[in-house]
Amino acid sequence: MIKVSDICVHNQDSTGSISATVDVNGKLKTLYFETNFSLKMTSEIDISNTLLIGLLPLSFEKQCDIYIEGSIDEKLRKEIVNELFPVMQQVYKISQLPQISFLKNESVNSVSSAGVATGLSCGVDSFATINQMRSELTHLTFFDAGSHGKGSYSQAALIRNHRYNNVKKAADELQLPLLTVNTNLSDFTSAKFQDNHAFLQISCAHLLSGLINTYYYSSGQNDDYLSKHPLDFIYLNNFMVHHLSSYRLKVIASLTKWGRIERTKMVSVMKTAHMHLDVCVDTETAMQNGLINCSKCHKCMRTQLTLQLLNEYEEFDHVFDSKVFESERDKFIAYLILTKREDVLNAELFDLVKELDGIEFKVYYLLMHLKWAKLKKKIKRMLVA
Numbered sequence: 001m002i003k004v005s006d007i008c009v010h011n012q013d014s015t016g017s018i019s020a021t022v023d024v025n026g027k028l029k030t031l032y033f034e035t036n037f038s039l040k041m042t043s044e045i046d047i048s049n050t051l052l053i054g055l056l057p058l059s060f061e062k063q064c065d066i067y068i069e070g071s072i073d074e075k076l077r078k079e080i081v082n083e084l085f086p087v088m089q090q091v092y093k094i095s096q097l098p099q100i101s102f103l104k105n106e107s108v109n110s111v112s113s114a115g116v117a118t119g120l121s122c123g124v125d126s127f128a129t130i131n132q133m134r135s136e137l138t139h140l141t142f143f144d145a146g147s148h149g150k151g152s153y154s155q156a157a158l159i160r161n162h163r164y165n166n167v168k169k170a171a172d173e174l175q176l177p178l179l180t181v182n183t184n185l186s187d188f189t190s191a192k193f194q195d196n197h198a199f200l201q202i203s204c205a206h207l208l209s210g211l212i213n214t215y216y217y218s219s220g221q222n223d224d225y226l227s228k229h230p231l232d233f234i235y236l237n238n239f240m241v242h243h244l245s246s247y248r249l250k251v252i253a254s255l256t257k258w259g260r261i262e263r264t265k266m267v268s269v270m271k272t273a274h275m276h277l278d279v280c281v282d283t284e285t286a287m288q289n290g291l292i293n294c295s296k297c298h299k300c301m302r303t304q305l306t307l308q309l310l311n312e313y314e315e316f317d318h319v320f321d322s323k324v325f326e327s328e329r330d331k332f333i334a335y336l337i338l339t340k341r342e343d344v345l346n347a348e349l350f351d352l353v354k355e356l357d358g359i360e361f362k363v364y365y366l367l368m369h370l371k372w373a374k375l376k377k378k379i380k381r382m383l384v385a
């Protein structure tokens with residue numbers, strides 16, 4: 001049983017914090033959220049929603065029931081039990097579904113304000129959502145819920161600060177207020193952030209319910225996903241997010257109509273993206289080189305190559321190192337050939353390279369090297385086993 005009790009809300013002039021005791025099968029731990037905005041507009045029910053959504057992945061991981069010492073949002077409960085649970089059951093491959101219980105049942109909520117928000121990570125999906133929804137947006141968000149590394153380890157904090165400084169400048173340029181939430185929610189699950197990112201981030205979004213009534217969650221995939229992949233964690237975290245809506249907060253998955261190349265095209269014309277695009281998964285190297293992006297990791301390479309093929313790469317010379325990119329370019333195209341069967345995004349980009357640029361002999365030579373390295377790894381694994 002996961003039992004959430006002693007829920008305390010503290011408000012100072014312009015910041016807020018929440019703490020709660022989480023009892024996981026007899027082990028007690030404190031869960032906290034800190035916000036750069038006052039929680040005076042956030043209702044008791046919004047807070048219960050936050051706690052429930054954030055701890056749902058844990059209840060599936062541990063296969064145990066969940067009890068929240070607070071009030072229930074009836075719409076959210078119904079969506080979770082009727083729509084989300086059957087999909088989660090398949091993804092987590094469990095036979096028995098957890099039970100949700102609350103202290104009180106409440107079905108009527110006060111109306112929230114008419115604000116509209118989306119997350120700003122400065123990645124391609126985040127900027128593409130802003131490009132599409134700019135006229136509607138009233139706020140941007142930056143959640144520290146595990147995407148920068150787990151816990152309060154110093155390296156995770158450094159990465160978080162590096163990304164935050166860039167995001168804050170971008171939000172200022174976009175002239176939208178940036179609301180932040182910091183939480184230790186990810187410490188409660190042993191799963192990878194990629195497997196429950198929607199739960200962790202949308203949990204934080206519910207704390208904004210007094211300020212906004214719509215939250216666009218940038219989907220990383222387009223809507224033909226299930227025709228090419230099995231029902232998995234990626235599907236759960238990208239296409240089921242609207243079932244995490246309450247009476248006061250509507251959650252909408254954005255961009256599901258567009259593929260990666262179209263999204264990059266949208267971003268390529270955004271002035272703020274030219275100065276602040278951050279797609280890197282090796283932020284440590286980027287920080288050492290004094291750049292926003294390392295320019296070498298697979299996400300940096302994928303984005304740079306797409307921008308180059310779209311004839312927009314030069315606009316991004318502030319955020320990427322073109323020398324690093326050019327030195328890695330052929331090897332990366334060989335990698336696309338090697339992985340195009342398993343990765344739809346790589347297949348899509350490889351088709352674009354073929355169509356616009358052609359493939360040089362050098363790439364096939366490098367492909368042979370990659371195949372040989374892969375084979376050597378396989379043989380080594382077999383020998384060790």
Ligand SMILES: [Zn+2]
Binds near residue numbers: 282283300
């Ligand atoms: Zn990188």
